[in-house]
Amino acid sequence: MKCEMCHKAEAETAIRKGVEADAQELYVCQACARKAARRDAAAGTQAPVPQSGSDGMPPAPLMGMILDAAFEIVGRAISLSEPSCPVCGILRDEYRKRSRLGCPACYAAFAKELDTAVFELHRATQHVGKTPEKAKAAWQRQQLENALNDAVQGQRYEEAIALRDQLKKLAEQEGRQGEAV
Amino acid sequence: MMLSLDPGVHSKKTRAGIPADDIAMRCRVRLARNLADERFPDWATEHDRERVFGKVREALHAEAPGFRVESVAAFEEQDRDVLFESHLISKDLLERAAGGGVAYAPDSSICVMINEEDHLRIQGFSAGLDMLGAWQAADALDTRLERHLDYAWTPKLGYLTACPSNVGTGLRASGMLHLLGLRLVGEIESVVRGLERMRLLVRGIGGEGSEAAGQIYQISNMDSLGSDEAAIVRRVTRICAEVVQQEYNARARLIQESPMVLLDCLARSLSVLQNARLLATVEALEFLSAMRLGASLRLFTRLKVADVDKLILLMQPGHLQKGMGTALTSDERDERRSEFLRRKMASVRLKC
Numbered sequence: 001m002k003c004e005m006c007h008k009a010e011a012e013t014a015i016r017k018g019v020e021a022d023a024q025e026l027y028v029c030q031a032c033a034r035k036a037a038r039r040d041a042a043a044g045t046q047a048p049v050p051q052s053g054s055d056g057m058p059p060a061p062l063m064g065m066i067l068d069a070a071f072e073i074v075g076r077a078i079s080l081s082e083p084s085c086p087v088c089g090i091l092r093d094e095y096r097k098r099s100r101l102g103c104p105a106c107y108a109a110f111a112k113e114l115d116t117a118v119f120e121l122h123r124a125t126q127h128v129g130k131t132p133e134k135a136k137a138a139w140q141r142q143q144l145e146n147a148l149n150d151a152v153q154g155q156r157y158e159e160a161i162a163l164r165d166q167l168k169k170l171a172e173q174e175g176r177q178g179e180a181v
Numbered sequence: 182m183m184l185s186l187d188p189g190v191h192s193k194k195t196r197a198g199i200p201a202d203d204i205a206m207r208c209r210v211r212l213a214r215n216l217a218d219e220r221f222p223d224w225a226t227e228h229d230r231e232r233v234f235g236k237v238r239e240a241l242h243a244e245a246p247g248f249r250v251e252s253v254a255a256f257e258e259q260d261r262d263v264l265f266e267s268h269l270i271s272k273d274l275l276e277r278a279a280g281g282g283v284a285y286a287p288d289s290s291i292c293v294m295i296n297e298e299d300h301l302r303i304q305g306f307s308a309g310l311d312m313l314g315a316w317q318a319a320d321a322l323d324t325r326l327e328r329h330l331d332y333a334w335t336p337k338l339g340y341l342t343a344c345p346s347n348v349g350t351g352l353r354a355s356g357m358l359h360l361l362g363l364r365l366v367g368e369i370e371s372v373v374r375g376l377e378r379m380r381l382l383v384r385g386i387g388g389e390g391s392e393a394a395g396q397i398y399q400i401s402n403m404d405s406l407g408s409d410e411a412a413i414v415r416r417v418t419r420i421c422a423e424v425v426q427q428e429y430n431a432r433a434r435l436i437q438e439s440p441m442v443l444l445d446c447l448a449r450s451l452s453v454l455q456n457a458r459l460l461a462t463v464e465a466l467e468f469l470s471a472m473r474l475g476a477s478l479r480l481f482t483r484l485k486v487a488d489v490d491k492l493i494l495l496m497q498p499g500h501l502q503k504g505m506g507t508a509l510t511s512d513e514r515d516e517r518r519s520e521f522l523r524r525k526m527a528s529v530r531l532k533c
């Protein structure tokens with residue numbers, strides 16, 4: 001599908017135009033999404049800010065302040081041209097305004113800022129508690145795949161073979177677990 | 182008029198006689214969960230949200246076949262209000278577009294919101310301060326659903342959520358407490374401040390700003406990362422139990438030290454409810470809150486706490502209209518609400 005704003009590039013993301021009731025969803029390319037976000041910010045008419053969560057979290061402005069403070073600290077180290085999550089495409093500015101991330105991958109994409117924000121919010125940095133086995137295996141697989149890619153690109157073939165064997169083993173384990181369920 | 186109860190006898194009687202549930206009304210534990218390869222609902226397209234709804238519905242059908250799974254868009258307006266007023270779902274969910282859904286157990290002890298702020302919000306409910314029970318129910322369902330869903334989770338941040346304030350366990354445990362006694366002795370502000378210093382969130386139910394309408398407060402954990410689920414649940418339970426004790430002490434002190442303040446509050450509230458011709462929801466809640474305190478202290482004839490709790494639910498817009506079987510304007514509702522409460526309060530008398 002083509003971008004609904006420039007009608008040239010391929011649409012990759014959805015933005016909302018207008019307010020609340022008559023908000024309209026447009027499918028646009030990254031460049032147009034960025035343009036729209038900048039225009040909205042300038043006009044002060046960006047998408048409605050989500051209100052405080054259903055269960056009593058600080059209202060969005062307060063959350064915004066916490067996030068802002070986090071950015072203040074690490075923001076300078078990050079160039080403004082480093083813009084978006086590679087998976088969902090949202091810009092740092094966008095999620096700051098709405099205090100909501102775009103997708104789970106945003107946590108990796110904006111890790112530097114979020115680490116600070118997470119600590120501000122929870123006074124902790126490390127999860128303790130429930131570990132979903134399937135998700136944990138998926139995470140391990142992802143780590144191994146990333147390392148394997150690195151090793152191949154760096155032409156470290158011995159390392160790559162070892163990683164490939166680990167991946168195989170992981171897949172076998174999952175297969176067995178899958179049968180057991 | 183003399184207050185005819187012996188404070189000593191009364192407080193002993195109430196210590197044994199008032200179940201803690203008079204103050205701790207109910208509790209809830211929710212788990213925020215998201216699917217690994219989907220955008221969070223606020224950034225998702227309608228199409229994305231509907232796909233997520235489909236995945237979650239399938240998982241629920243497989244693991245919780247007794248649950249009703251419904252799309253919010255399919256609800257009549259009154260039904261939405263009824264679910265919201267029953268605290269099963271949030272206003273947030275109702276305001277969201279396509280793909281918003283709700284699944285609940287036949288006894289309403291568990292409710293899953295789909296595509297609210299997160300893809301899933303699994304909520305367990307229980308009476309009083311049984312947060313452990315509410316958590317265990319939600320946790321068990323979560324474990325079963327995970328067989329069918331690929332959750333977003335990392336070893337460092339735990340469950341990944343749309344807002345960083347919920348990462349880690351994704352767990353929020355909250356107790357709903359009726360704290361009118363603390364208000365009447367002028368201590369509610371300091372209690373709330375103390376709770377906030379302990380990193381608990383305090384929010385009024387149905388009120389605007391920090392003042393809770395009817396002095397019904399929801400107290401919950403601020404931090405979801407860094408402690409495990411059981412520890413969070415136990416901590417919130419323990420602190421809520423301490424607040425219940427403080428409220429209990431405040432009530433005992435009211436009876437002993439300023440019974441007229443208490444009786445005046447109860448008498449005024451009863452006469453408004455028996456005579457008013459127009460009552461808005463928040464207003465009615467204030468007076469019913471006083472009735473609830475009086476009922477808990479057994480100062481009214483023919484009125485129990487459970488009766489008042491029922492009225493608090495039934496007088497709200499959705500329930501009221503459902504009861505009348507028709508949609509009403511806001512002015513009509515205020516009139517019908519006052520009629521309804523006048524009828525229910527007609528035979529209630531203050532004992533002293």
Ligand SMILES: [Zn+2]
Nearest residue numbers: 003006029032
């Ligand atoms: Zn474009």
Ligand SMILES: [Zn+2]
Nearest residue numbers: 085088103106
């Ligand atoms: Zn993202």
